[in-house]
Amino acid sequence: MVLRVAVVGGGLMGAAAARSLSARGHRVTVLERFGPGHDRGSSYGTSRIFRLAYAEPSYTELALRALPLWRRLEEESGQPVLTLTGAVDHGLPRAVDRLADVLAAAGRSAQRLSPGEVAERWPGLRADTTALYHPDAGRVHADDAVSALLKAAGQRGAEVRHGVRVTEIRHTGRTGGGVTVVTDADEALTADAVVVAVGGWAPGFLPAVVSGLPPMRVTQEQPVHFPVPDALDWPSFIHHPGAGWNMPGGLYGLGSADGVKIGLHGVGQVVDPDHRDRTPDPAAVDRLRAYAQEWLPGVAGTEPVPLTCLYTTTPDEDFVIDRQGPVTVLAGFSGHGFKFGPAIGELAADLVEGRPGTARFALGRAAPTR
Ligand SMILES: Cc1cc2nc3c(=O)[nH]c(=O)nc-3n(C[C@H](O)[C@H](O)[C@H](O)COP(=O)(O)OP(=O)(O)OC[C@H]3O[C@@H](n4cnc5c(N)ncnc54)[C@H](O)[C@@H]3O)c2cc1C
Structure with missing residues (x-):
């Protein structure tokens, strides 16, 4: 009908x-x-x-x-x-192991990499734990x-x-x-x-x-782009908090046409979508800049460009x-x-x-x- x-x-x-x-x-x-x-x-x-x-x-x-x-x-x-550019997950070993188990159960390929292997393959990224690389990942435009x-x-x-x-x-x-x-x-x-x-x-x-x-909580989230020339070659990545680095919710990143984008997951202020100030919060930009200085050598010397976007979280x-x-x-x-x-x-x-x-x-x- x-x-x-x-x-x-x-x-x-x-x-x-x-x-x-x-x-x-x-x-x-x-x-x-x-x-x-x-x-x-x-x-x-x-x-x-x-x-x-x-x-x-x-x-x-x-x-x-x-x-x-x-x-x-x-x-x-x-x-x-x-x-599809592939993805790298690193940080809390328990979280990374769980992803490996779920991918294996689904019959999808994934590969463990040491921090040295990560640095060799993606010099822009730094990991301090065993990482998981999985090829069936990337960016949606x-x-x-x-x-x-x-x-x-x-x-x-x-x-x-x-x-x-x-x-x-x-x-x-x-x-x-x-x-x-x-x-x-x-x-x-x-x-x-x-x-x-x-x-x-x-x-x-x-x-x-x-x-x-x-x-449902509606929050204004604020990722940034680092406009580096090789951004489109970057894999997507997630840094799971809890091992040597701890930010609630973790950090995600990926290459895009605007640069390498990174953001903290779900840490923004609660807002009314009709009355929100879309001016970027300088403290949030500073947090991501500090993260990049420590963990993303590939964006060194590049100024982050912020944007705001809404999460609606259950x-x-x-x-x-x-x-x-x-x-x-x-x-x-x-x-x-x-x-x-x-x-x-x-x-x-x-x-x-x-x-x-x-x-x-x-x-x-x-x-x-x-
Ligand atoms: C910073 C950020 C990063 C993200 N990263 C990822 C990621 O890496 N991977 C991933 O899978 N997801 C990610 N997401 C989540 C993903 O983007 C959202 O889940 C998805 O876009 C939600 O789409 P939506 O259609 O529900 O909402 P919206 O895109 O907001 O669409 C709702 C639409 O409804 C319209 N509307 C509202 N009220 C009315 C009305 N009364 N009458 C008519 N129209 C109305 C609005 O104008 C709006 O266009 C991210 C989100 C953000 C904010």
């Missing part, structure tokens, strides 16, 4: 859902409050890490599902969106990926409308009862189902629409991908959702079509005890 589906939010997750739904023949309308490629949410910029390695195997499975879907998007759009997904949705008949803010979603709670989506121009669109993918606006928007949301850092009546929710991507984009689009389309979701991502799931 062909469904009329409204998608609220045209960041990565809304774009991925729109593409999957339109590819399955549904009639899709995407409503995005800002312009194409805007920089106020979570999906803009040149790069995000792609990797299969996760401590939790179900995320490895999801990344394995995403990998061929990214490649298919490249074929369809003629736009490169994923470059973030802006290009979102625009390719929206373009692919458009080619399958989706209508993509920018500059339209949704102010209200009315529904009876019954699947099959339909929804009315009201915009800031007082337009009322009717549809069979709605997908809500509003990123950092979820905690303000969703409680009026669905129940059972986990609490207590367990697991996503919310679930349906209640005619409303499908994509939220709480906790600073690690990008790599899975097209796989999340498929999960969203499954939910809209009435297939069951995944317990890990459910609304109303038990709060974590850890």
